[in-house]
Amino acid sequence: MAIKENLKLRVVHDQLEAGASITLDPAMRVVYCRTGNVRIIEGGRRRILSEDNAQLVQTETTIEAAVGPATVWRWELVPVESDDAATLAHGAGVVSENKGAYPLPLPDDERQFSIRCDRVAFPPSGEALTHIHAAPGVRCVHTGEFFHDSLGKQWTIKPGVTWLERGPEPVYAKVWDKGPANFIRVMVIPSAYSGKSTISYVKPEDAQKPKSQQYYRYLEEEIQLPG
Numbered sequence: 001m002a003i004k005e006n007l008k009l010r011v012v013h014d015q016l017e018a019g020a021s022i023t024l025d026p027a028m029r030v031v032y033c034r035t036g037n038v039r040i041i042e043g044g045r046r047r048i049l050s051e052d053n054a055q056l057v058q059t060e061t062t063i064e065a066a067v068g069p070a071t072v073w074r075w076e077l078v079p080v081e082s083d084d085a086a087t088l089a090h091g092a093g094v095v096s097e098n099k100g101a102y103p104l105p106l107p108d109d110e111r112q113f114s115i116r117c118d119r120v121a122f123p124p125s126g127e128a129l130t131h132i133h134a135a136p137g138v139r140c141v142h143t144g145e146f147f148h149d150s151l152g153k154q155w156t157i158k159p160g161v162t163w164l165e166r167g168p169e170p171v172y173a174k175v176w177d178k179g180p181a182n183f184i185r186v187m188v189i190p191s192a193y194s195g196k197s198t199i200s201y202v203k204p205e206d207a208q209k210p211k212s213q214q215y216y217r218y219l220e221e222e223i224q225l226p227g
Contacts, residue, residue: 010101020093036070054218121182126212137187144181
């Protein structure tokens with residue numbers, strides 16, 4: 001299967017003081033409200049995005065801290081040559097941080113895609129048995145810490161840290177015993193997987209074992225890839 005990597009998912013974290021706002025140029029982005037509440041203004045429409053909710057926007061968008069301070073995480077699907085610094089927000093009461101930009105390996109023969117944002121949560125000592133995915137995605141730890149093992153590399157992933165899982169590379173993950181943990185994930189999936197799980201287990205016997213992870217889907221929408 002031919003793979004192209006002409007698009008990337010970059011992640012930006014914005015902290016807004018009460019009353020502060022940012023205006024973003026048109027781009028395909030998932031906006032996730034990490035804390036507080038924000039007002040999303042896009043194309044003349046005004047909507048409130050409350051804590052632990054997400055929304056897909058594509059045109060010029062203003063994000064305002066509606067009542068008190070707020071933290072926003074945004075995933076932006078853009079061409080690989082896009083200037084990552086240009087998307088950082090500036091202004092009074094705003095702190096904006098680039099948390100990573102990851103080229104996505106997407107099948108060249110696919111024409112229809114969807115973008116999915118969900119939360120994957122684990123209890124203390126929960127684990128994700130060795131698995132692969134049918135599509136790439138970028139994760140960001142929301143709460144807790146994970147031990148991550150893929151392609152012979154092991155590391156600990158802490159809150160606010162992002163990483164790419166390309167899809168076909170086997171991954172094993174486990175939550176440290178300190179408490180529950182979860183991450184927020186944005187994936188670009190072939191539309192054939194819309195409404196379906198993308199996970200497969202490397203060891204056939206693991207497919208039938210009880211799983212500790214739980215999923216909550218914020219959004220899934222068909223999209224036209226940029227560019």
